[in-house]
Amino acid sequence: MRPAISSKIQALIIALAAGGFTVWWYFSPFPWLGIVMGILGSAFIYLILTTTRMERFRRLFFIGIFLFSLTALFIIVDILKPSSFLYWASQHQNWLTYYHPGETIGTLAYPCTRVVSQVLLGKAAFIPSFDIWQVTFPPTFNAFMLSLVPYAATGLAFGRGICGWICPFGGLSEAMVTGKKERWQLNFLKKKTVTPKGSYYSGLKEWVKDSKFAILITVILLSIFLAFPLVCTFCPVLWLSADVVFWSVIALIAFFSIILPFMTKRRWWCHICPIGAVFSLVDKISIFRVQINKNKCVQCYDCVQECRMYALSPDDLDKKRKPTVDCIRCGRCIEACPEGAVDFYFLNTRFKARGIFITLVVVAAILWYTWLIVIMADKLAGII
DSSP states (O other): OOOSOOOHHHHHHHHHHHHHHHHHHTTTOOHHHHHHHHHHHHHHHHHHHHOOHHHHHHHHHHHHHHHHHHHHHHHHHHHHOHHHHHHHHHHHHHGOOOOOOOEEEEEEOOOOTTOOOOOHOHHHEEEEEGGGEEEEESSSSHHHHHTTTTOOOOOOOOOTTTHHHHOOHHHHHHTTTTTSSOOOOGGGEEEEEETTEEEEEEEEEEHHHHHHHHHHHHHHHHHHHHHHHHHGGGGGHHHEEEEEEHHHHHHHHHIIIIHHHHHHHHOOOOGGGGGHHHHHHHHTTOSSEEETTTTTTOOHHHHHHHTTTOOHHHHHIIISSSOTTTTTOOHHHHHOOOOOOEEEEEETTTOOOOOHHHHHHHHHHHHHTHHHHHHHHHHHHHHH
16 A cells, blocks of 8 residues: 655645644643644654555554543543532533523533534633633524534544544444454344355445434434433433433443454444434535545455445445445555555545545544643643
């Protein structure tokens, strides 16, 4: 596989530009954090743009996001003190509404999914002396809808690529698919395809793929009747609303993000995730796509075998020349192809976009995790 950008000078310019933006973004409240994040961000982007092992570095980045998020949340709970956090969580449910009429300014230490986007909109500021963020809460329904713009923009830009690069739950599943031995085949969930080279169990049956949409509809109905925004679905604070909810979610995560991925070497959480279902709905209009060059493809099906999401089947390869909407843009198929026939493209054009996609999705991750990164930096500065 060729690097995303063959010219090291071009890769360096892109990496420095992304690093410069990162320095500016994190310069307040800690100038040193801006410099550190800028150096780390630009170095990683340069490395992944110039390497032929893109997918390996993506995995390290992705799993690192999960580990970092988990560590940061534990630190935040420790800052709040567990008893105080549990009390806050119980009170949190009492005012869990879409917006806060008449109440616009508040403080939070925990990264509530309803207000994290306010950081990206410039409506939040970190207060180092108290280890908390001061946030502008949406005072009206229209303001609340505006606060969802960063979510919508990210989804439209990357589609299900979010599931392969940014989502911490995906990072947990990614960590579990290490190795080659498939202990469970689960062929009853797959479609059997006969090709000139033999039979393949590849691609999931339609009812399995559509299950995430049924779960999405269920969650939407629950959010309407129980008055919580869809973005709160995977907030641990919401899970604490009842013991049955908490343990049910923990059991689902354990089975679909740990046990199944470890036993099958495939990712399963993304097939039941309602947020992933939302990204699937907008995937067809997302900017970046994985496509297969029919003039280079020799139908070896290496990409089919390597796909962790069952997003490629021999039929997809022969007829559509692209993965299904379950493609998470991880790049395994790109790295597996011996002919260099698979790559990222803009929409359905012939213009390759791997370098731009990688740069933007890494920068997007840096932006979305601002809340946690700043609190972690503040904690580190206090220890030093």
